[in-house]
Amino acid sequence: xxxxxxxxxxxxxxxxxxxxxxxxxxxxxxxxxxxxxxxxxxxxxxxxxxxxxxxxxxxxxxxxxxxxxxxxxxxxxxxxxxxxxxxxxxxxxxxxxxxxxxxxxxxxxxxxxxxxxxxxxxxxxxxxxxxxxxxxxxxxxxxxxxxxxxxxxxxxxxxxxxxxxxxxxxxxxxxxxxxxxxxxxxxxxxxxxxxxxxxxxxxxxxxxxxxxxxxxxxxxxxxxxxxxxxxxxxxxxxxxxxxxxxxxxxxxxxxxxxxxxxxxxxxxxxxxxxxxxxxxxxxxxxxxxxx
Numbered sequence: 237x238x239x240x241x242x243x244x245x246x247x248x249x250x251x252x253x254x255x256x257x258x259x260x261x262x263x264x265x266x267x268x269x270x271x272x273x274x275x276x277x278x279x280x281x282x283x284x285x286x287x288x289x290x291x292x293x294x295x296x297x298x299x300x301x302x303x304x305x306x307x308x309x310x311x312x313x314x315x316x317x318x319x320x321x322x323x324x325x326x327x328x329x330x331x332x333x334x335x336x337x338x339x340x341x342x343x344x345x346x347x348x349x350x351x352x353x354x355x356x357x358x359x360x361x362x363x364x365x366x367x368x369x370x371x372x373x374x375x376x377x378x379x380x381x382x383x384x385x386x387x388x389x390x391x392x393x394x395x396x397x398x399x400x401x402x403x404x405x406x407x408x409x410x411x412x413x414x415x416x417x418x419x420x421x422x423x424x425x426x427x428x429x430x431x432x433x434x435x436x437x438x439x440x441x442x443x444x445x446x447x448x449x450x451x452x453x454x455x456x457x458x459x460x461x462x463x464x465x466x467x468x469x470x471x472x473x474x475x476x477x478x479x480x481x482x483x484x485x486x487x488x489x490x491x492x493x494x495x496x497x498x499x500x501x502x503x504x505x506x507x508x509x510x511x512x513x514x515x516x517x518x519x520x521x522x523x524x525x526x527x
Contacts, residue, residue: 298476299370305480306368312488313365320495327427331502336515339525341436341507346403350508352396356389357448361490363389364483387463390456401449407436408446413524414439423520424500431523438521444493451482 342350366373366382373379416433422440423432432438437445458475461467467475497504501521507513519526 301473301476302368302480303371305484306371308481308484309365309368309487312484312491316488316491317495320492320499323424324499327425329500329502330424330429330521332429332514332517332520334503334514334516336519338512339515339518340512342511344511346400347508347511349396349400349403353393353400356392356396357452357490359385359389360393361487365487368480368483387459390459393452394456397449397452404437404445408442410439410442411435411524414442429520431520433524434522435524436522440492440496444489447486447489451486454482455479455486 363382363386367379367386370379413433413435417439420426420432422434422438423430458479461475462472462479465472497508503513503517513522515526
C-alpha cells in the first residue's frame with residue numbers, strides 16, 4: 237500500500253474513532269436517563285441541582301428567555317439554507333479539474349485537529365439548537381441529554397481548537413487584497429470561473445475562523461458561568477443574552493461553512509481529507525498564494 241493510501245486509511249480511522257466516541261457518549265446519556273415525560277423546567281432542575289443552588293431562583297427567567305430566543309433562530313435555520321438552495325439552483329457550485337501539480341494545504345496534524353473540531357463544534361451547534369427549541373422537543377430528558385452533550389463538547393472543542401487556532405493564526409489576519417474579495421463576493425455570484433483575490437484562506441474563511449474561535453472563546457466563558465449560575469442575576473442575564481445572540485451568528489456562518497464545504501465548491505471537503513488541492517483550483521480560488 238502506498239504512503240498516501242496509508243495516510244488516508246489512518247485519517248479515516250481517526251475520524252471514525254472520534255465520531256464513535258461522541259456517539260457513544262450521547263447513547264450512554266440516553267440509555268441511562270431514558271425519555272421520561274418530565275417538563276423542561278424539571279429537566280434543567282435535575283441538571284443544575286448539584287451545580288447551583290441558585291437554579292430555583294433563576295429558572296423561570298432562564299427558561300422564558302431561551303424559549304423567546306427561538307423566534308430569532310427559526311428564520312436563520314430556515315432562511316440561510318433557503319438562500320443557499322437558491323444559489324445552488326441559479327448559479328451552481330464551483331468546479332475545477334484535477335490538473336497541474338498537487339499543492340499541500342493541510343498537514344496530517346492540521347487535518348486531525350480540524351476533524352476533531354468539526355465533530356465537537358457540530359455537536360455543539362446541534363445540541364445548542366435543541367436546548368433553544370426545548371419547548372418544541374417537549375423538554376424532558378432528551379433536552380437534558382442535549383445539554384450534557386453541549387457541555388462535554390464545549391471542553392472538547394477547547395482542547396482541539398486551541399492548537400488549531402495557533403497553527404492557522406498567521407494566515408488569518410485581514411490583507412489588503414481581501415477588499416477585492418469582498419467586492420466580488422469571492423466570485424460566488426458569477427457562473428464564470430475567474431481568479432479571485434485570496435491567499436491560502438479567503439476573507440469568508442477568515443470571518444468564519446475568527447467567529448468560530450474568538451466567538452467560541454466568548455461562548456465558552458459565558459457558558460461556563462451560565463452552567464454554574466453562581467453570579468448575580470443581572471450579570472447572569474447579560475451573559476445569557478450574549479451567549480444566545482452570538483450563537484445566532486455562529487449558527488448562520490456554520491450553515492454557510494457547511495454549504496461551501498459540501499456543495500459550493502466541488503472537492504472542497506476532499507482537500508481536508510487528502511491534504512492537498514490541485515493547481516488549477518488554487519489558481520482560481522487562492523491566486524495570491526501562487527504568487
